[in-house]
Amino acid sequence: MPTQIHGMDERKTTCKVTFTPEGRTIECAPHTNLRALAIENDIDLYNGIAKYTNCEGMGLCGTCTVEVKPSGAVSPKGAIEKFRFIQLKGNLRLACQVSVEGDIEVKKYEGIYGTKGYRQDVAGSDVAKAYQEGKTVEEIASEKELHPGKVMVLLEREGVATRRPESA
Numbered sequence: 001m002p003t004q005i006h007g008m009d010e011r012k013t014t015c016k017v018t019f020t021p022e023g024r025t026i027e028c029a030p031h032t033n034l035r036a037l038a039i040e041n042d043i044d045l046y047n048g049i050a051k052y053t054n055c056e057g058m059g060l061c062g063t064c065t066v067e068v069k070p071s072g073a074v075s076p077k078g079a080i081e082k083f084r085f086i087q088l089k090g091n092l093r094l095a096c097q098v099s100v101e102g103d104i105e106v107k108k109y110e111g112i113y114g115t116k117g118y119r120q121d122v123a124g125s126d127v128a129k130a131y132q133e134g135k136t137v138e139e140i141a142s143e144k145e146l147h148p149g150k151v152m153v154l155l156e157r158e159g160v161a162t163r164r165p166e167s168a
């Protein structure tokens with residue numbers, strides 16, 4: 001049985017990267033840097049003045065942010081991206097920090113950072129199920145990269161009665 005890396009077959013030799021809104025699909029070798037791939041193929045990775053003021057892939061400016069799906073087909077978030085947890089919710093990634101490991105879809109949103117209009121795709125039913133299976137609000141928030149308050153709102157919308165926190 002072949003070894004799996006981030007859900008990718010170890011023997012995979014070509015990855016397909018589809019950029020939107022351009023609607024272009026580009027093939028690349030596994031472990032290709034996403035920012036480099038976009039630039040080499042004239043994909044607009046930056047909005048507005050960030051085209052000229054970005055940090056050129058150092059992971060400092062945050063303006064190369066894109067949505068990447070599925071998250072298991074790229075390298076996991078490293079320390080630089082985890083530090084930007086408020087900006088990089090859900091599937092948002094810094095293209096300069098992403099290594100392509102499988103077939104992915106990449107979407108650039110509006111705004112200087114490319115996050116304007118992004119809505120995290122979390123189903124309330126999934127949150128309710130996790131809670132009913134015994135996970136805490138904090139555990140669900142961490143797992144799904146949500147604010148704990150958002151988890152509470154989703155639970156309320158799903159009609160789930162919340163447990164009282166245990167007294168110390």
Ligand code: FES
Nearest residue numbers: 057059062064096
């Ligand atoms: S280019 Fe600046 S963070 Fe990626």
